[in-house]
Amino acid sequence: MAKTITLEVARYRPEQDAEPAFESFDVPLNSDWVVLDALNYIKDSLDGSLSFRWSCRMGVCGSCGMMVNGDPKLTCATFLTAYDPGPIRVEPLRYFPIVRDLVVEITDFMNKLKAVKPWIVREEEKPLAEGEYLQTPEQLESYKQFSMCINCLCCYAACPVVGLDQHFIGPAAIALAQRYNKDSRDQGAEERLDVLSQHEGIWGCTFNGECTRVCPKNVDPAGAIQQYKIKAVTEWYKSLLMPWGRK
């Protein structure tokens, strides 16, 4: 028989369990299998009641973020062989309420994300006849890194501040705010600063750096937040020295 590896999967069935417990499954240790393949194998062949989220299985959709041996990972990009001989512990993303098995409740994040207006804000749209908004490669470069975020929430599961203060707006939302602030077509930086310069915004961050370490897309949310802090301080000084400067 081919080699196998044990997956210890956190199960929580709200209708019967008071709290999550681990259930072990032996899955084939195929060299081209990722943790998500193993979960799909369990669901198809061993226990059809296992619940988890996934979609694209290629690191684009951001649905399959889970804790793998205590570290937040995109399970579609985490190979089983990296954990040989196992066992591999698979748990739902830390700090989020668990709905069932590996599925977490993310409404709170969606609300936080909306609060920072992650879209291009224009004071006035220019008429269509004037054509598109042009951008130089340098202007694109200044925000491109932050635009790689896929909302997988690995950074939330890594951030101790998220765990300790549920009002903290969190790494991905701030990085995405910065993605639009740095976009030459955007004019919404001031509106976003009003939300993010509060205590639960950028100032909640202690620069632990875990978000950047775990980010599967190399977005560097920690860097984004510190840069934002510097910007907030300079804006504050400006408004102090030149109160007439701001509208």
Added chain:
Amino acid sequence: MKQSPAYTLYHPKWYRKRVSTWWWTEQWRSFKFILRELSSLAVIYFVGLLLWLLWSLGQGAESYRDFLEWMKEPWMIAFNVIALIFVLYHSITWFNLAPKAMPVRVGGKRLPEWMVAAPNYVVWIALSAVIVWLMLGGD
């Protein structure tokens, strides 16, 4: 924003886990982070020590001599060595984080991290050298 009651109706039993007070002892990384945060206390301590030195200097020669005697106590030396280690840890982690917080762009390209961190170290070492020179007599 309030969640709609209909939404919570179908998820009556979310499981929420409380974060333990001792979360930072679970991983070496978190422990180092908490040490870094605590090292700011050592910075406060040395500022206090400097103010105390200036104050005893202002009180006259005898008071200053008492201060020096106090500094020679073995437990005081041990305490200062530990505090110094914390301050060094504080400074080094701070300088290493500087390039992440302040990416410098020259001609559209981001400078490598060491080029932002290095000037901090150079100024730090130069200032320390000047202070050591002053302490050794300044000639």
